[in-house]
Amino acid sequence: MAEEKHILWTSGISKSFAGVKVLDGVELNIIPGEVHALMGENGAGKSTLMKIIMGIYTKDSGQIYFEGKDCDFKSPKDALEAGISMIHQELSPIPEMTVSENVFLGREQKKVKGLPFVDKKELNKRTQILLEEYELTQYITPNMKMKDLNIAQIQMVEIIKAISYHSKVIIMDEPTSSLSEKETVILYRIIDTLKKNQVGIIYISHRMEEVFELADRVSVLRDGKFIGCETVANTSREILINMMVGRELGSGYPKNSAEVGEVLLEVKDFNRKGVFEDINLKVRSGEIVGMAGLVGAGRSEVMRALVGYDKLDSGKVFMQGKEIIIKHPKDAKQNHIIMAPEDRKEMGLLLCRSIKENVSIQNMDRISRASFVNKAKEKKICSDITKQMNTKMNSINDSVSSLSGGNQQKVVLSKCLLSEPKVLILDEPTRGIDVGAKAAIYDIMVKLTEQGIGIIMISSEMPELIGMSNRVVVMSGGHITGEIEGEEAASQQTILKLALGGKEK
Amino acid sequence: MTQKKDIGKIVRDFGLAAVVLLIIIVMSFLSESFLTTNNITNILRQISINGVLAVGMTFVVLTGGIDLSVGSLVAVTSVICGSLLEGEMNTFLVCIIGVAAAMAFGLLNGYLVSYVGFQPFIATLATMTIGRGFAMVYADGKPYIIKDPSFIFIGQGKIAGIPTLVVILLVICMLGIIILNTTTFGRYIFAIGGNKNAARLSGVKTKKIEMLVYLLSGFCCGIVGLMLSARISSGQPTAGEGYELDAIAAVAIGGTSMNGGIGSLRGTILGFLILGLLSNSMNLMNIDSFYQNIVKGIIIILAVFLDMKTKGKQD
Amino acid sequence: MTQKKDIGKIVRDFGLAAVVLLIIIVMSFLSESFLTTNNITNILRQISINGVLAVGMTFVVLTGGIDLSVGSLVAVTSVICGSLLEGEMNTFLVCIIGVAAAMAFGLLNGYLVSYVGFQPFIATLATMTIGRGFAMVYADGKPYIIKDPSFIFIGQGKIAGIPTLVVILLVICMLGIIILNTTTFGRYIFAIGGNKNAARLSGVKTKKIEMLVYLLSGFCCGIVGLMLSARISSGQPTAGEGYELDAIAAVAIGGTSMNGGIGSLRGTILGFLILGLLSNSMNLMNIDSFYQNIVKGIIIILAVFLDMKTKGKQD
């Protein structure tokens, strides 16, 4: 039975969805005060296991012991009350409610004990205290509406929320996937404090560096099976990758030997009141332009305006020297400017529709003639691209909502790659993607540049930016604050300085 | 701080309030009887029925649901009260039983939607049909005559010079605003409408809340059943036909999103005020009822449009 | 491979198909006239009107919208055709003008919803009111008598032994299925219902598509306007009252989500078949009209419940 020192202990957890086994006899144990990393490829079953612990899914078999007791939570409420909270991989804010209402949803302070009247002042006060404690006050105020927050702010709110339960175990399912360096540092600090308070943390991430920096032990899942548990000190990147993928994987970034050619895309004097100003940008063929900046710098906004999704106050776009008018994403597409958005739920996917339809919706011109869809062709193209992207699924007719987070991201990329881009805009393309798939995406990017495609990559992962880009453009507070080329780009410090420096202006 | 916020809200609601004001100003020039106490009392009395239904409907719509059964539930209460009053039962008891009957149907709605997982439209469509059938069978298609003076007081009496109907409307509106804006239940309603999954993950008993919301709408139907029966001194199986549309219209005009999560009772109140004023004004001006439909439709479009403009909603 | 997929779909739709089968089996025992050619023709003829409306409604609901104006638009076409036929205009021209009138209203719906940003419920509620008012004013509340034999052929004639009404229904269903399942337009409809933002970013002209969808629904209303007027040989300003509920019911019973993005015309067809069979069966068995409502409501609940069970939707 559960050892005394283990606060949370699972054994033999199995779970199937519609006949497909996604968890098969999984073991996991957590010691108070440790950071226990949980790793595995996309679709390995990490989130599913966590959702079973939280009482969101019911397990088919197996036991969960919490504080030595056999627990089988029927709903998240039970788990939260028992002392387990979770930061979910899929952010789910309630857009119309304020930060404080979101944080304390389900356990509002009452004006009078026993009566159901909410003390909003008290809610705000408590939220303010939390925000101050974690030095987030300049970012977020208790009264902000969730719908006005950007994705990083939302992620921080969810982190604060999970912590505010004062749970004994906190599950963090890819908490940094929507954060840039600056917030990540804040999260690390928070985790330190929690460790000191003997909280057990399950930390799911695809970022190797984080695991080695934070974790004490690491458990690995592969295809729903428990592979092993190691202390971080006794393991290495190679060993972990082998455990996850079952084979060796080349390390580092692929060599980009593409010729940088003439200017493909030129953005001139982009302005959108209150969001960004005087944006000038050039992308050459065969070039990868990295966009760095803190969250909220306005990188996504510029790109959204570029592809015609958002309105623009003023500015011009030139494609291979000719001015083009983009008023709607369709115009951008016709000029082969394609964007993969950062928030796949909000702008990327038709969650209730099939993988096939999601991939083909952006590529109707390729698979239809005279407005009629060629289903055989559609099927072939979709099968090919999903295979190429190594998407883990049962069939292309499955709804996207049944995919794991990382595999959903792959569907977004698939549809963009199919659209024959000349300029490809990738907004946080590797968010939530496992090492193997990341490598695949890097390879694809390189291959695309070799075909003369220009790529703009927005990323909050500094190593990735530095490793992949020919050139890094830094934005801060809606302005471009600098551009770093060649050798210079290798320095994180330079980038960070520009990203922060711009803000102080 | 709170003051500033309130002013903000008032400005946001300005669009509809402006429509209300506009109608009042225009009408006071067009008809001398418009701004008389008598007519104002009339308007208030006339909106009371739709008003109470619309308050209940607002709760339902805020969770992302819809309640088509309200008109039929009004009839259920109406015939039950009618028959019991004929049997000379104690008035108070009759009211309790009548409202309870509508609430039972409300519970069925809530159960089907939240626990069984029916789409609200289809669940309440079914209870709408069943409720109407029940009322018809119960009363054998014929109305009951209501003579009990203390019951009729609900529909035709006055409390401190204000018609009882209007007093009831005010009480229900106030209760509704308190529940929606100050209680945890109110928060949970917004949360469910905004993101049901997130609410559940935060430990909100979403099913229970959803169920309660339909129960609440049933309660409002029951109250309206009493109000209407007392007003027309009879228990009618055909009572309330088509009332669902008016109630939903008030909610929608008031700016509440049919997808849930966004909206306010303040908006709903302005919504049914506009509908009531419109109908009263057109009667006073003796507009042909065929043209009334056209005018009503156009004014609804204009009101909502103005509201959207002032809220800066559109892209 | 395709075969396997089709079987999968059939299994998923099995719930409703089972209900249809069950009604047919039970009724063939209960009434000897049920399975006669005559009665089957009757049923088909009777569902044709609601059927065509439900096909148009399916498109609207799939985008996440709703069209409450369908009943009124039927009346618009009806009175316009009635008056023009009285003026002895060429039948074909009359049909074109009649359908065009309904489509004009459909266009207004689409414009309000997609370009101005109205909630579909409120936009179509307004046009519902306006449309009814227009029909009433146009006809001054009185029906036109229709005598033109070639027009009446639409409602009472037969083509190759099949009633014209049924032929129209079949054509519309087939066209609908082809549009929805094999064209890019169909894909865009599902995409808009699934996630409008994502669809737009993928280059779909969401506003145009939404507009077209309401136009399409208006077209179906126009066709029904012809069918109904020809069937009852008169152009009636009160025609089609309450038809919107039946059409939406068929769509919802058919498993299409009122939030859009999920659903099928196959489901809708089963939906209006169930409704039509139910009403015919109850007439054949001479069930008291009071009880008919109750039975109808209960069977709707059972059918949808069974459907959910077999689809494994719940939870």
Added chain:
Amino acid sequence: KDSKTEKKSDSGSGKDKITVGVTMKDNSDEFVKRIANAIEAEGKKEDVKILMNDAQGDVNKQVSDVENMIAQGVDVIILNAQDMEGSSPCVTQAKEAGIPLIVCNTDVSNTDYTGFVGCTDQESGEMLAKWFMDNLPKGSNVCIIEGPMGQAGQVGRMEGFKSAGMLDYFNVLATQTANWKRDEAMTLAEDWVTTYGDKLNAIICENDDMAMGALSACKAAGRDDIVIGGVDGIDDALEAVKNGETGVSIVQDAEGQGTTAVEMAVKAAKGEEIPYDTRIPFKECTSDNVDEFLK
């Protein structure tokens, strides 16, 4: 204030012009609309101001209409009651406000009104029943199509069928409502023709619109032997009688009712004595006398 004087001058003959408030139960009903039109026409003739309200089939709205008219200070009210019981408060309110009230066309259970003009629904039921009993052998198989359940027209006419003994005289196969609607009646008749086949001898309808629906269904099935009849005397029903397609229409004199109601209202407003109960008889329209009705 300006508008006030304008309005006054508008109305021509000045202060002493009588205002007649009217509330109709549902102007989208063809028959009701005919009464309404007659009221408007007679109003013009008598040079009185008519305030026309339409309750659109909702009793509650009718009560509101009366409240509004009282607030507007009308001199007399004409009530076309939507519901026998439900419209009773209208009578009480007018009485309390001291405004004379004429009930037109439909009965109200509260008889505290100034005068009544109209016909008895029961009478039309009886007349229709009698015609069928005279023209069909005892024990014939018939179906009955009713109006919306609970409405005065439906209740009264069914009462008439009963009091004439028709329900026992014939073998009633089925009774269903078609809510006064042509298309619904057609559906019913189609189903019945199928179910009962040659057995079915007659379809008795509580109004003409439904009779027209039944007729369409019978024609489509090639059944010209089924005898059909209804109440109201709408245009196509009269024509159908003339062509021998239907047997009878019990004609209700809408114009007579509307005209008389206004005449009485004007008298009542002037304080003159009026008869308490004026019944305008129904007329039976058959192939013998149909030309009298077809103008």
